[in-house]
Each structure stands twice: as C-alpha cells, then as structure tokens.
Amino acid sequence: MSALIDRDEFPLLARAPELVYLDSAATTQKPRAVLDALRAYYEHDNANPHRGAYALSARATERYRAARERIARFFGLADADCAIFTRGTTEALNLVAASWGRANVGAGDEIVVSGAEHHANFVPWQQLALERGARFRICELAPDGRIDLDQLRAMLGPRTKVVAFHHVSNVLGTINPVREIAELAHGVGALAVCDGAQGAPHLPVAFDQLGVDFYALSGHKMLGPMGIGVLLGRREVLERMPPYMMGGDMIEFVHDDRSTWNVLPHKLEAGTPNVGDAVGLAAAAELLDAIGMDRVRAHEQALVRTAYERLSAIEGVHVYGPAPDARSGVVSFTVGDVHPHDLATILDARQVCIRAGHHCAQPLMRRLGVAATARASFYVYNDESDIDALVAGVRTAKELFGHATV
C-alpha cells in the first residue's frame, strides 16, 4: 500500500528521503498545509484576540472562533463553545480532575481508571483520590487487551464519581467500546472521561454520539502543531464547573472582594489564547476531513496487519496486544533478549525511528510483565517500504545479538 498523503507534503520527510518515521503515536510530522496556516496567521492576522479595539484584533478573534468551530465540526460536536482549547491531552485531563474533581469528589467516593491508562489519565486521578481521601480503583484488562467490562460493571456503585478510560491504547493499540463504558458509568451517575489522545488522530470521532462527558485530545498527534489540544465536553457539565485557572479572559467582573466568570469556552481558557496553533490544528482537521477518517483508519489497518504478520513471523519476536483487525496503528513488540533500547539504537543507525521504553504507561507494563517494549506506530505518510525497513532492522538486531537469544 502506498502512502495516503504523499511524503512530499511533509517538508521534514521530503527533506530526509531515507528517514523511516514510525513514531507517530508520540507525535506526527507536520504537513505543509498546517505550516502554511501557522505562518499565514502570524503574517496577516496576529494580534491579541478579545482585547484590542481595532480591526486587526477583531480579525485574530475571528480566526480563533473559526478554528474552534472547524475543530468542533471535525469531532462531531454541535455546540462549538464546548470545545475548550488546552495545551494537549495532559492539560485537558488535569483540567477535569482539578476543576470537576475537586468540586465533586469527596472522602469515601470512588474513582475508577483502567490498568492501561497513560500516566496523563492515571496520575491526576490517583492524586485527586489521595488528596480527597477517595478510593482509587483500577479495572483490569480482558485477555483481548480491552477494559474488562464484567469487572468494570462489578466495580461500579453509588460511590463511583468518575470513570476515566482510554479510547485507544498507546501501547497495545486496543480500541475500547467507548459508548458502552460511558453507559455503564452513567448508569451509576458517574462522570465518563475519555482519553482520546490515540483515538482522535486515527478513528472517526462523533462526540455527540459517543456518550462520554469529556473527550481529551492532542493536536500534535493528528498533524497539528505542538502546544494545542482540546477538551470536548458536554455543556451541562462544563457550565457547573469552577474555573481551572484564574486570570485574563476568564472573568466577567472583578470586584475587590470577589469575581464572576465569563461564559464558555472562556471561563476555562484563562490568559492569552494560543490562536496560532488553534488555526494550525483547524488546518489539520480540514486536511483529515478532505481525506476522510474512514480512509485514514483503513490505511493504518492495512499497514498494521502487514507489520503484525511480518514481525510475528520472525523467530523470537513477540507482539503484544490484540489481532490486527482489533487494533489501531500501533505495534508493540520485543525481540528475544534484545533490549528495546538497544533495538532502537540499531534501528536508528538505519534511520528507522521507533519508540522504546514504558511509553508513559508503567501500570500497564507491570501488568504485561515487561520493563519495556519497542513500539512502531503508523500514520498517513507511511507505506509498505517503511515496514520493509523495520523488518530488515529487526533482523539485523537479531544477527548482531547472535542467534542464541534466550
């Protein structure tokens, strides 16, 4: 299969024809369309939005509003003011834990996460529970790598306040049944918070149909710039949340002894917003919409199936996670006793970029019983030649370490 968007559209890849970039789950490369949008914003429309009483500032304000609208539409969120811009998934999840969490979770309450969460969707809840004297509960995974729904069902009860879970695992690529989990959470009156960092870039997401209260994502993992992400939320919940940070833009009136808050989305976006990167992310959404997320998904599935089959066929290679059809564009694996970091170094010498380590998911690594794995992940610019390079590199590593891998 050839690339879905030509490498030439990505200046970094075009400049380095030999580079085999297989770390898109960490961050994607940036297409010309996004880089151009960033530059055009700063060259034509840059000013501090919401504040200046002049035409240029009004233009910046309008660009920011339009970017929000475009991104909300991409994610199937009709009420665009319920798309809150953040720095990324991490900030979006911390926002929910700090604002909603502090206002709603008390001693004896329960917070449920899964054993496969990224630290960004694990630590904020763990710490909130410690701070509040709440019970932090971890739902284990079923053999197929997805959240064990039977165990989850048994775990939920009247004290459950939050169920925080991932859409797609950044280690295993497993895809969780978001709607079903949201229904279970709502069944006991709990908040359903979904970490969409690995879902948003790879699967069609229709927020208004997903059933969750929150969906957090990072722009830089979906062709957008670093430094911008989104918290998609339900108005009913957002309206009742106290501000997360205090400062400019988020206030209505500041009296000497108290303040009142601006409306959504501004209440939750204190300070000068990141207009440039929002515009860049809107350009990424435009590009992905033009291709169609169904085709993005199909392209990744074809790549992941090939990678899975070819890697599994190599003696000593162990691939973690479900069968290719049940996963997103991620393949985590180990090669005999070749440590993943050594493997990454050997691949790097051949200009093949993979991730090695615990992938910010130490609880999951413990459950898998490994300290580290190698991870190859795919996106729209990858093609089969990238898998050839990966497989050849793995074979080289095996030879370098000798065949007697134990």
Place this chain on the structure above:
Amino acid sequence: MPPSDPGGGDAPAPHLSALYQEVILDHYRRPRNRGTLEHPDVAVAKKNPLCGDEIHLHLAFDGDRVREVRFTGQGCAISQASASMMTQALAGKTAAEIGAVARRFSEMVAGDPAAARDAALGELRALAGVAKIPVRHPCALLAWNALAEALSTRG
C-alpha cells in the same frame, strides 16, 4: 513492494558492530558479581526514569579498599554490561583509585580517544563505541553514577 521478507538484515553499521561486540553481550547475558551482599557498607539504587534502566549497587570495604561488590538491575545491554564490567574493575581498589578509573571512563564516553586506549580501563574499553551515540550515554554511565553516590555517601 514484495510481500516476502528478506532472508536476513543488512550488515549493521560499523560503529554498532564495534559496540555490540561479544564481550558486551557476554556481560549482558552473564553479568559478573550479580546479586546482593548480606551486610553491605553502602547500598545505593539508581534509576533512569526516562528508559527504566535500573541498578542496585552493594559495596563492602576493608578499610579504604573495596572488598566485595554486587549489583542487581535491569535494562539494556549497555547499562547492564557497563555495570558488570565496572564491578570487576573495582575489586581491591581504594576510593581514590576508583575515582581515577571512573573519571577515565567518563572521558572515554565523552569521546576522548586517549581514554579509549588507556589500558587502565581494561575490558571497559569495549564500551568506547557508545561515545558516538549521545542518547545512550546515560545508559553507559548509570552504574557509575550509582558508584559515585555510593562513594560520597560513605564520605
């Protein structure tokens, strides 16, 4: 693209063949002085939070000289081989002598060609190739950082 896999990988880059040579892999797979001491004079643990490499070091002294040393840990071939070879280089040395070897080792990792030829480093010279791979320097140095901490704890 052909669906079939090539029979084997291409030849590795020369600096990698130099690094992942027999002696390193041997220390990685059969680490020397692996284990713990029942009554260590100093015990330290060092972790590289970025990659999860881990070294626990136990030292026992006779006066100023290292009598026994053991380590446990997990991680890549470079971190574990470095630890294993380091423990061999320590036996019977005084703190001052160890300091000198440690300095020489860091110089070698930093790319000093004279250090890479220095007989005082013995087998440790097998790790000279890591100099060319800056992202792996912390792996090679992990055990040595544990050692520095152990020596300074002891005072």
